[in-house]
Amino acid sequence: SHPIFRSDAMAMFVLTFEVSEVANWESAASIEAKGESENEQTNLDHSFHSETIPVLYAVKIIISRVSCTRYISFQGSAQNERTVNHIYKVENLGIRDVPVKVTFDLPQDVAGLVQWDVM
Numbered sequence: 218s219h220p221i222f223r224s225d226a227m228a229m230f231v232l233t234f235e236v237s238e239v240a241n242w243e244s245a246a247s248i249e250a251k252g253e254s255e256n257e258q259t260n261l262d263h264s265f266h267s268e269t270i271p272v273l274y275a276v277k278i279i280i281s282r283v284s285c286t287r288y289i290s291f292q293g294s295a296q297n298e299r300t301v302n303h304i305y306k307v308e309n310l311g312i313r314d315v316p317v318k319v320t321f322d323l324p325q326d327v328a329g330l331v332q333w334d335v336m
Contacts, residue, residue: 219255228252238312242272277311280319 222228230250236242252264283304291299309315 236272236274238274245269245271274313275311276315277309278315278317279308279310281306281308 220228232248234246247267247269249267250265254264283306285303286301289299289301305319307317307319309317
């Protein structure tokens with residue numbers, strides 16, 4: 218049987234859509250909903266709704282540390298240069314190409330003592 222609503226009652230429908238990773242969608246999708254009642258003889262403006270929603274895709278980017286210098290010895294009074302290596306791997310595990318920008322923020326000096334030479 219059909220649901221029965223009292224006068225001025227409201228119903229809410231929650232819709233969830235999954236976007237296929239291989240489908241080519243536009244940047245937005247239009248969805249239209251129309252409600253009808255056997256008791257209503259006329260088409261009312263409030264029984265129709267249209268909405269445009271953005272199409273969003275999952276981004277599956279991971280960054281992992283491959284190797285790094287963990288410790289540096291500063292024993293002695295010599296101001297010799299020390300080499301520090303950090304190697305990271307950036308991977309796209311998704312199907313779609315995703316633009317990626319990788320930025321490393323390094324202090325130019327620490328307490329006026331350490332200078333970085335980024336190569």
